[in-house]
Structures are given as structure tokens and as C-alpha cells.
Amino acid sequence: MATSITPEAVQATAKIIANVWAEHPDFKLKDVTFADFTAKQAALEEALDDLDKKDQALTPYRNHRDQLASELNSWCVRARSSVRGYFGGNSDEYEQVGGTRSSERKRPSRKKGGTPPAK
Helix, strand or coil, X not given: XXXXXXXXXXXXXXXXXXXXXHHCCCCCECCECHHHHHHHHHHHHHHHHHHHHHHHHHHHHHHHHHXXXXXXXXXXXXXXXXXXXXXXXXCHHHHHCCCCCHHHCCCCCCCCCCCCCCC
């Protein structure tokens, strides 16, 4: 069962709870001490920082990947247009490369029931 809890939301909530708990040392949780809570909070913060650093290190690779995908997509669009021009817009080849055959396109129709023109 998936939840919509994000680590960043948990981190923000934990900071607030830690502040309240620090102001009221008589507050207790069964099986959890303030030291345990703050240690787990620090561990989560460290894990998020490590993940952010690794994410930043991957940025150049993502940019390169996106650039290659953009260029290849441009070539695919050009190739699809060329296939349509070479084989025709209603050909099996055009459909195979992702085009919609002209015989399968929805025919345009007029809308009925419009408002009459003003006199």
C-alpha cells in the first residue's frame, strides 16, 4: 500500500516535534527517548544530504541523456515525415513507424446546435 509521505515532509515534522520535545523534557514516548529521536532525525538528514550530493553529481549525465534524446527524437520525426512522403500517408509502413493512417483519421464535422447569428 503506497503512501504519500515524503522524506522531506517527515524531516520537517520531526524538526517541529524535536523543538517541542526539547522545550518539554518531561514528554515521553514509549520505547523512544529524545536521544533516539534526534539521532534518527540526524540520520535522515544525513541520508537526504548524501542523496542530494549524488543527485547533483548525476546532473551532467542527465543533461547529456536529455540532449541525445532530443536530437534522436528530432530525427525520428523527420524519418516519420519522410516515410509518409515516400510510402504515402495511408501506407502500412507509415503506420509501423508511429503515424496515423489517413483512412483512420477522424473526419471533421460541423457542430450542431450553435447560437443563431445576431440580427
